[in-house]
Structure formats: C-alpha cells, structure tokens
Amino acid sequence: MLRNWSDVYSIGIAEIDEQHRGFFAAAHRLYEDILDRDGVNAVVEAITFMRDYANRHFETEEAFMREHNYPGLKDHLRQHTAFFRRLDELENDLMIFGPSQDLADRALDITQDWLIDHIADEDMLYSLHVKAGNAQVTT
Numbered sequence: 001m002l003r004n005w006s007d008v009y010s011i012g013i014a015e016i017d018e019q020h021r022g023f024f025a026a027a028h029r030l031y032e033d034i035l036d037r038d039g040v041n042a043v044v045e046a047i048t049f050m051r052d053y054a055n056r057h058f059e060t061e062e063a064f065m066r067e068h069n070y071p072g073l074k075d076h077l078r079q080h081t082a083f084f085r086r087l088d089e090l091e092n093d094l095m096i097f098g099p100s101q102d103l104a105d106r107a108l109d110i111t112q113d114w115l116i117d118h119i120a121d122e123d124m125l126y127s128l129h130v131k132a133g134n135a136q137v138t139t
Helices: 014-035 039-067 073-097 101-132
Strands: none
Touching (some): 039 101, 073 101
16 A cells, blocks of 8 residues: 655655655556556556656756755766666566556556655755755745
8 A cells, every 4th residue: 555645755845745746646546546457557657657757856856956056966866867767667568568467566666665765765865955054945
C-alpha cells in the first residue's frame, strides 16, 4: 500500500511541494489500477506520466538548487539521471515484452521508492540548505 501525502513530506517550498502532491496522487491512481487488474493497461500511462513529471519537476528543482548554490547539486543530478535510467529500462521492457502485470508492479515500485526515498530524504536536504541561508521559502 502506498503512503498518502502528509505534511511530513513537505519541504517548505510551495511549488515543489505541489508537484510532489501531484506525484503522490498519480502513484495512487496507478496503484488502484493495479488492484483493479487494469495494471497492464495502466503501465503505459504510468511510464509516460513519470517521464513527463520528472522532466518538469527536475527542471524546477535543479533551477532552484542552482539559484541557491546548493553544494549537493552534482549528487542530486546523478540521482535524477539514475531515475531516468530506471524509466528507460521499463520502457525498453515495455517495447520488447509488451505491457504486463510484472511491469506494472515494477513501475509502482519505482514510484514508491521515489516518493519515499528521494522526496522525503534528498529533497529535504536542499530545503534545509536554503532555510539555513535564510532564503525566502514559503509553504
């Protein structure tokens, strides 16, 4: 079961928090589709959404980190690249083997990992950096 959005995941940057909320909602739609046995069809939509979301969201994050001279930017960029590699693997398997429940489950695992690990941990680091520098951060 996926976790629901909670203020615990808020990093205190309104635009980025709003994007994270959208990602939580999309992950829940995928999860529900898988439970309803529509995961085979949902995987194509999920992969497309995750790639589009990641492109927009990462641009926002990376611009914000550059603007605030975040010292962990290079490492954060590597994590973004690794996320795209995981999506590339899913898309490759989709093209070779077609949609499957296994592929839907893998898409959900990637989504869950990203929601919990990256957002709650890594994104919080640059938020703390900004707050420590007394930059303007809104919720």
